[in-house]
Amino acid sequence: MALIITDSSETFDTWLSKEFITEDLKESLSKASILMVPFEELRENTGPLFPMGTEEILRYFKANAPEECVIDICISDEDYQEFAFYNDYKRLGNFILTAVAIPVFVGILSPYIYDTYIKHDDSKPQIQIIDNSTKNTDNSTHIHIGNHISTLADKKYLEPTHIKFSVTIVNDTLGTSKNISYEGPATEIDTVLKALKEYEQ
Amino acid sequence: MNNDEIQYKLKNIHSLPFPLDEFQQQLQSLKIQFLAKNEQDNAKKIWIYQTIIEVHTVYREVFTQLKNKEYYSGWRNLEKIEIILGSLKKHFQYNKEQYFLWYIEKAVKNLQVIFPYRLFASTEILKKKKKCSVCEKELFIRNPCGHIVGEIYNGEMCYRIVTESEVLGISLVENPGNKYAVMFLKDEKQGSKLITIIMMSLIIYLNAWNCHTKNGN
Numbered sequence: 001m002a003l004i005i006t007d008s009s010e011t012f013d014t015w016l017s018k019e020f021i022t023e024d025l026k027e028s029l030s031k032a033s034i035l036m037v038p039f040e041e042l043r044e045n046t047g048p049l050f051p052m053g054t055e056e057i058l059r060y061f062k063a064n065a066p067e068e069c070v071i072d073i074c075i076s077d078e079d080y081q082e083f084a085f086y087n088d089y090k091r092l093g094n095f096i097l098t099a100v101a102i103p104v105f106v107g108i109l110s111p112y113i114y115d116t117y118i119k120h121d122d123s124k125p126q127i128q129i130i131d132n133s134t135k136n137t138d139n140s141t142h143i144h145i146g147n148h149i150s151t152l153a154d155k156k157y158l159e160p161t162h163i164k165f166s167v168t169i170v171n172d173t174l175g176t177s178k179n180i181s182y183e184g185p186a187t188e189i190d191t192v193l194k195a196l197k198e199y200e201q
Numbered sequence: 202m203n204n205d206e207i208q209y210k211l212k213n214i215h216s217l218p219f220p221l222d223e224f225q226q227q228l229q230s231l232k233i234q235f236l237a238k239n240e241q242d243n244a245k246k247i248w249i250y251q252t253i254i255e256v257h258t259v260y261r262e263v264f265t266q267l268k269n270k271e272y273y274s275g276w277r278n279l280e281k282i283e284i285i286l287g288s289l290k291k292h293f294q295y296n297k298e299q300y301f302l303w304y305i306e307k308a309v310k311n312l313q314v315i316f317p318y319r320l321f322a323s324t325e326i327l328k329k330k331k332k333c334s335v336c337e338k339e340l341f342i343r344n345p346c347g348h349i350v351g352e353i354y355n356g357e358m359c360y361r362i363v364t365e366s367e368v369l370g371i372s373l374v375e376n377p378g379n380k381y382a383v384m385f386l387k388d389e390k391q392g393s394k395l396i397t398i399i400m401m402s403l404i405i406y407l408n409a410w411n412c413h414t415k416n417g418n
């Protein structure tokens with residue numbers, strides 16, 4: 001699990017003043033408390049990009065947010081493009097939010113991760129490697145259950161789902177920003193969101 | 202065909218005296234009748250039944266392919282089953298007893314464990330334009346058509362069709378999004394001795410089995 005917290009100079013204005021944001025769009029985005037923001041230099045000459053699945057996350061956030069909390073995406077319809085890197089890290093994308101919107105963000109992201117990844121992983125039959133070379137005193141077969149099957153079989157594709165995302169929290173009162181990025185098992189989401197909540201305003 | 206008949210056939214799907222294709226076609230006709238009356242819930246139920254049959258069809262295919270030592274084809278179909286079950290679970294949470302699905306899911310994982318494949322190609326794709334499979338409208342992120350990916354409309358699952366794309370690159374990974382993208386060494390044989398031995402001992406395609414090792418190997 002890699003949870004990295006750093007100071008940041010990023011604010012909502014940083015994104016609203018990007019060249020791909022028109023004046024009309026800027027006015028609309030300025031009402032947002034939570035913004036999905038693109039990757040800008042992921043690959044050469046590609047422009048701003050969002051990860052595959054952005055459409056679903058944005059829909060989920062909008063459907064579950066309270067009316068007073070505006071959630072938006074920092075791109076026009078014309079400029080929207082997705083990248084799909086076909087390894088099994090689920091990229092949720094980059095977010096920027098006000099410190100007051102942290103409870104809303106946590107309250108939506110947590111069930112999203114659970115419903116989309118953890119529940120799915122938990123529903124799968126657990127398989128075991130049974131080692132007949134080691135016998136217990138009662139002569140029953142010794143079963144390795146301490147390690148995950150992906151480690152025992154040395155097959156990374158059997159690992160439980162890993163996720164990757166980044167959140168920048170803007171504290172308007174203090175005039176500071178913090179960036180929290182996470183890369184690791186989806187099951188550790190509570191630890192990550194707990195770290196996020198420490199910056200709640 | 203009424204619901205009792207469908208349930209009877211699904212419960213005995215492993216021993217039906219006729220091809221699964223025939224059962225699929227009967228359900229398809231029924232779905233068309235439901236759609237003519239705009240009975241969306243019933244059409245969705247039929248989609249669930251059809252998907253269960255598809256899982257069995259592909260699993261039987263895997264079993265035949267592995268018996269015939271067509272290992273890579275079998276491997277690709279194992280992934281296909283994973284994907285189909287993933288779509289099914291959004292609409293139908295099965296228990297250990299229902300329609301052998303839990304058993305098949307476990308067998309898929311067991312088989313994946315014993316395959317020797319470890320390195321895969323991961324394509325990096327830029328998706329410039331997409332359209333909806335239901336209404337065929339171009340996707341606009343700020344003004345979506347309203348159809349949700351993975352939901353069932355008119356008895357079919359909604360997905361996105363990429364209409365304009367660009368390949369950015371290819372990476373080598375151990376944990377691929379697409380398991381079919383196996384990297385083979387030039388002189389590597391298609392499968393392994395271990396799979397051959399296991400498949401020789403699995404006479405019936407719905408035999409339950411686990412992975413046993415000796416000396417930690």
